Amino acid sequence: xxxxxxxxxxxxxxxxxxxxxxxxxxxxxxxxxxxxxxxxxxxxxxxxxxxxxxxxxxxxxxxxxxxxxxxxxxxxxxxxxxxxxxxxxxxxxxxxxxxxxxxxxxxxxxxxxxxx
Amino acid sequence: xxxxxxxxxxxxxxxxxxxxxxxxxxxxxxxxxxxxxxxxxxxxxxxxxxxxxxxxxxxxxxxxxxxxxxxxxxxxxxxxxxxxxxxxxxxxxxxxxxxxxxxxxxxxxxxxx
Numbered sequence: 001x002x003x004x005x006x007x008x009x010x011x012x013x014x015x016x017x018x019x020x021x022x023x024x025x026x027x028x029x030x031x032x033x034x035x036x037x038x039x040x041x042x043x044x045x046x047x048x049x050x051x052x053x054x055x056x057x058x059x060x061x062x063x064x065x066x067x068x069x070x071x072x073x074x075x076x077x078x079x080x081x082x083x084x085x086x087x088x089x090x091x092x093x094x095x096x097x098x099x100x101x102x103x104x105x106x107x108x109x110x111x112x113x114x115x116x
Numbered sequence: 117x118x119x120x121x122x123x124x125x126x127x128x129x130x131x132x133x134x135x136x137x138x139x140x141x142x143x144x145x146x147x148x149x150x151x152x153x154x155x156x157x158x159x160x161x162x163x164x165x166x167x168x169x170x171x172x173x174x175x176x177x178x179x180x181x182x183x184x185x186x187x188x189x190x191x192x193x194x195x196x197x198x199x200x201x202x203x204x205x206x207x208x209x210x211x212x213x214x215x216x217x218x219x220x221x222x223x224x225x226x227x228x229x
Contacts, residue, residue: 035218044223045158045166045209050216059216062117095165102156102213104177106165 002026002105004096009110016086016114022079022096022107030054030074033099036081038092039109046092049081050099064090086114118142118212122221128229135197137224139210144191147214153188154214157195160223161206169208170195202228 008020022034036048049060049070058070069082079096091114097103119142129135145154153173158166168177170186173193183198197204205228210221 044207045160045211045220047211047216047218047220050218061217102154102168102171103166103211104168104171106167108165 002098004098004105004107006094006096006107006110009094009112011113011115012086013116014087014114017082017084018086018112020081020083020094020096020110020112022081024077024079024096024098027098029072029077034070034072034079035097035099035103036070036079037095037097037103037106038090039095040089040092043092048094051079083112086112088114090114117217118145118215118219120210120212120219120221122208122210122224124224125222126225126227128227129197129200130229131202132199133229135200135204135226137195137208137210137226139193139195139221141191141193141212145212145214153193154212155186155188155193156211156213157184157186157193158209158211159204159206160209166209197226200226200228 003025005023035050051058051070067085071080093109095109096107098105121140123138147154155173157170160166169184173188174186185196187194207223207225209223
């Protein structure tokens, strides 16, 4: 059974940094693209970033480009999202998701709150 | 970027009646390798992650009740719930998985009338 468990979300001040993790199990992690999707409180889903199975290709939404970095450790079956220069508008639940031609497995999400 | 426009923003339907949600993409999301559209429908209930209902515009995910169906005409996509059940109350999203950024529609909130 595929399991994705996000962690690392917390309250952080504007301008601060945070690293989110997503622990994966139940599938061959290195074979799949992985994504981060976020959802601000009471708002819709927004795609953030993705990374190829071997880590060689990444893409980002314009809203996070230059501030966020996606990475993965295939030996540890873990996906990461390094978030720098955080803004109030980055406040959201962050989900990781597995890509099998589409996002067919999602974690429960981790809440990031950016506030002073 | 591909813009996904859903309508309506909210919808109230009586139990047992049909619910229809629309989604329009600003450009084609047709995947040439299999001639299928890279369009996904999700259902999201409060406090839960999204759940895939329909992939490739019209292929129902395993375990999804057959009252849910998806259709396409060009760049216009439709999610239909043939007979609304109480457990179908949720927000529904479309997403294109054709090219990054993999944009979502704004969501449609479905309620019971």
